[in-house]
Amino acid sequence: MLRSVAAIVLPNVAPFELGVACEVFGIDRADTGGPTFDFVVCGPRPGMVTTKGGLYSINVEHGLEATEDVDLVILPAYGELDGVPDSVLEAVRAAHARGAWVLSICSGAFALGAAGLLDGRRCTTHWMHSAHLQERFPAARVDPAVLYVDDDRVITSAGTAAGIDACLHLIRRELGAAAATAVARRMVVPPHRDGGQAQFVDTPLPCDADTLAPLLAWMVENLETDLTVPDLAARAFVSERTFARRFRAETGTTPAAWVTRQRVVRAQEMLERSDASIEEIARLCGFGTAAVLRHHFARTLGTSPQAYRRTFALSPVR
Known part of the structure; x- marks a missing residue:
């Protein structure tokens, strides 16, 4: 059952993609019939973390110990695609090994690849990064055209709004269609876009x-x-x-x-x-x-x- 969620923030994190995780899982929607999650933002070490473009920084209060017993670990898009700390990779691997879900939004897929979780799996990322992802992790089966892919508790999604679709897909799978619809209605977004839909026209x-x-x-x-x-x-x-x-x-x-x-x-x-x-x-x-x-x-x-x-x-x- 999906009840607890941790989003790992890396340097130059993309504000929108992090915001997707916060909006879907970090708001108490009990008053409108939606689910409530224990949600936390964490990082390799507590402190200030820059956002994409350097426009502002955010204060991350929790370290990676926050991932140790959650049901879902999220990797939002971040800046240095090939520079993920070993501590993050170990935390992601450990979470998946004990049965938790892991979900990436946009370029967050590179962290999952570096952790070895894309080997032999279908996956996706933003179409602009798909060739690099395939080159960087040749054992992965990258599909550059789809919105998101769910493969054995590893969910990868394309950029921006596709992250919302992937999160709603997981809520629907774990908690049912009514829970996903309640979240979507509150966010004023479509309750369901199938993962196989095209990323762009x-x-x-x-x-x-x-x-x-x-x-x-x-x-x-x-x-x-x-x-x-x-x-x-x-x-x-x-x-x-x-x-x-x-x-x-x-x-x-x-x-x-x-x-x-x-x-x-x-x-x-x-x-x-x-x-x-x-x-x-x-x-x-x-x-x-x-x-x-x-x-x-x-x-x-x-x-x-x-x-x-x-x-x-x-x-x-x-």
Whole structure:
């Protein structure tokens, strides 16, 4: 269970990426139905630490002993990619060895690589650093295109906002969809972006009027309907070919894959919050039958709807 978190601050830490960790895990959201974590910021030694660009410094009050019994250790982006103290590497290795999660945001992945935790694993970082990460750690399997990767309690994410997505993914995995949604709602960010989505769009859309955002919101509200590409393209007033191209440009995936993932998320929420049968949930989420729901649930989450409900139901399962 995810309850305690430590963020390790290194010299020239990126303020935004550190802020992501603080915002997601460092705020008590009990008053709005969100989870509360024991959160601490620590470093190789207590004292003042510079931030990226040298604009200001922050006072770190705790040493690396703060990582010794937490459930999650976070490495935000930092300055000297190849100069991580041995004490930090040992702390990260020890945390993972005893069963804790480790999560990097942007260039924080280089610290995980130096600790040996990326060897043989899929991982990612900001696309600008991906070639260097692969060169520096040839045993890692770097994917420069995705938002985040979860591989055996090691989560790596791309830059800036992708760190939020990775943190929400971990909360959803450990505490359930309702907890992740509560955090996202308070932060006013999307509750779920799949890790496989693209980091960036090669050809930006020409104007705001061309975005599919209103259609995506409508699709989320109508997951129980038959969301076919011809019908969606017609609703967007474009050809099927243009719709498919634009959809991948904006979401980094296909309409079918996007809809399936949103339906799984909806099923997670219903399994947590309601006592509806699996058949009823399958119908309301758009899967049609319980067998189809079980198939996609197992493929996406590696568990069954029944097992998920037993773990994350907000009220006792009768």
